Amino acid sequence: xxxxxxxxxxxxxxxxxxxxxxxxxxxxxxxxxxxxxxxxxxxxxxxxxxxxxxxxxxxxxxxxxxxxxxxxxxxxxxxxxxxxxxxxxxxxxxxxxxxxxxxxxxxxxxxxxxxxxxxxxxxxxxxxxxxxxxxxxxxxxxxxxxxxxxxxxxxxxxxxxxxxxxxxxxxxxxxxxxxxxxxxxxxxxxxxxxxxxxxxxxxxxxxxxxxxxxxxxxxxxxxxxxxxxxxxxxxxxxxxxxxxxxxxxxxxxxxxxxxxxxxxxxxxxxxxxxxxxxxxxxxxxxxxxxxxxxxxxxxxxxxxxxxxxxxxxxxxxxxxxxxxxxxxxxxxxxxxxxxxxxxxxxx
Numbered sequence: 641x642x643x644x645x646x647x648x649x650x651x652x653x654x655x656x657x658x659x660x661x662x663x664x665x666x667x668x669x670x671x672x673x674x675x676x677x678x679x680x681x682x683x684x685x686x687x688x689x690x691x692x693x694x695x696x697x698x699x700x701x702x703x704x705x706x707x708x709x710x711x712x713x714x715x716x717x718x719x720x721x722x723x724x725x726x727x728x729x730x731x732x733x734x735x736x737x738x739x740x741x742x743x744x745x746x747x748x749x750x751x752x753x754x755x756x757x758x759x760x761x762x763x764x765x766x767x768x769x770x771x772x773x774x775x776x777x778x779x780x781x782x783x784x785x786x787x788x789x790x791x792x793x794x795x796x797x798x799x800x801x802x803x804x805x806x807x808x809x810x811x812x813x814x815x816x817x818x819x820x821x822x823x824x825x826x827x828x829x830x831x832x833x834x835x836x837x838x839x840x841x842x843x844x845x846x847x848x849x850x851x852x853x854x855x856x857x858x859x860x861x862x863x864x865x866x867x868x869x870x871x872x873x874x875x876x877x878x879x880x881x882x883x884x885x886x887x888x889x890x891x892x893x894x895x896x897x898x899x900x901x902x903x904x905x906x907x908x909x910x911x912x913x914x915x916x917x918x919x920x921x922x923x924x925x926x927x928x929x930x931x932x933x934x935x936x937x938x939x940x941x942x943x944x945x946x947x948x949x950x951x952x953x954x955x956x957x958x959x960x961x962x963x964x965x966x967x968x969x970x971x972x973x974x975x976x977x978x979x980x981x982x983x984x985x986x987x
Contacts, residue, residue: 646771649688672711678769679704702769728797785947792952803830814838826884
C-alpha cells in the first residue's frame with residue numbers, strides 16, 4: 641500500500657483537514673498517477689455535506705484530476721510513464737451490462753464505481769483527487785492533450801463532459817438554438833462548447849452581472865431571469881435548454897421557452913426535488929430530461945474536441961490550505977469559473 645498526503649472531510653459539518661490516505665498497490669492493469677491539479681466541483685461540496693445521502697468519513701473528494709503517469713502495471717497497454725493523463729468521475733464499472741458494452745459506463749446498470757465515496761473492487765471506499773497520487777485501472781484513465789494546460793484541463797473531466805454529453809446527444813450544432821441556465825462552472829463550459837459546435841447560444845442568468853463574460857465566452861445573447869419580461873420575450877425561442885444550476889428553479893417557466901419538440905436537460909443536481917406540471921410538456925410536445933457525465937470514449941472525444949477548438953476552463957488556482965475558503969466562495973457564487981487545487985501544495 642502507498643501512503644500519501646491528502647485533504648479530507650472529517651464529517652458533514654467540519655472543515656476539510658490534511659490527512660494521509662492509503663492507495664492500493666499497482667496491479668497488472670493499473671496506472672499510478674502523480675496528481676498535479678484537482679478541480680473543485682459543487683458535487684464535492686454536496687457529497688461531503690451529506691446532501692445526497694450518507695457517506696463514510698473521513699472522505700477525500702475530487703473527481704477533476706490531471707497529472708502524470710509514474711508507474712504502470714505489467715499488462716498496461718494504453719498509457720506509459722510520463723504520459724499526461726486525467727481521471728474523471730468514475731474509476732470502474734461492471735463492463736458487462738448493456739450500457740457498459742455500448743460505451744456508456746456512466747450508466748452502468750450495476751452502478752459504476754465513483755472516483756470517491758464508492759465501494760471499490762477491493763471493498764474499500766474510493767478516495768478522490770484532493771491527494772498527491774491515485775491508482776486507477778487503465779481503462780478509466782484519459783489522455784490529456786498537450787495543448788491544454790494542466791490546470792485548465794482538470795475541470796474538463798467533470799464540468800466539460802457533463803455539458804458536452806447532452807449537447808452532443810441532443811445534436812446541438814448549426815441551426816440549433818441553445819439556452820444555458822446559469823453561468824458558473826458548468827454553465828461557462830456549456831457556452832464555450834455549444835458555441836464551438838456552431839449553435840446559437842443564449843445565457844439565462846439571474847442578473848446581467850456576468851453579461852460581458854458570457855458574450856466573451858461565446859454567447860450570442862444574454863438575459864436576466866430576474867426580469868419577468870425575459871420569459872415573455874423568449875417564449876418558444878429554443879430547441880435545447882441546458883440547466884446547469886444546483887438549485888431549485890421554476891421548470892414550468894423555462895419549458896415555455898422551448899420551441900416545438902424542444903428539450904430541457906438538467907445537469908445541475910440540487911438536493912431538493914424539482915417540481916414540474918406535466919401539462920407544461922403537452923403544449924409543444926416537449927421533453928424534460930436529465931444527463932450525467934459521459935462514458936470514457938465520449939470523455940476522450942470531448943478532450944480532443946477542446947484541444948482542436950482551443951477550449952479550456954477558466955480557472956482560479958489555489959493552494960490546498962485555501963480549500964475551505966474556496967468551498968465558501970463556491971456557495972456564494974464567487975468564482976470565475978472553477979477553483980483548481982495546486983496539488984504540489986499538499987506536501
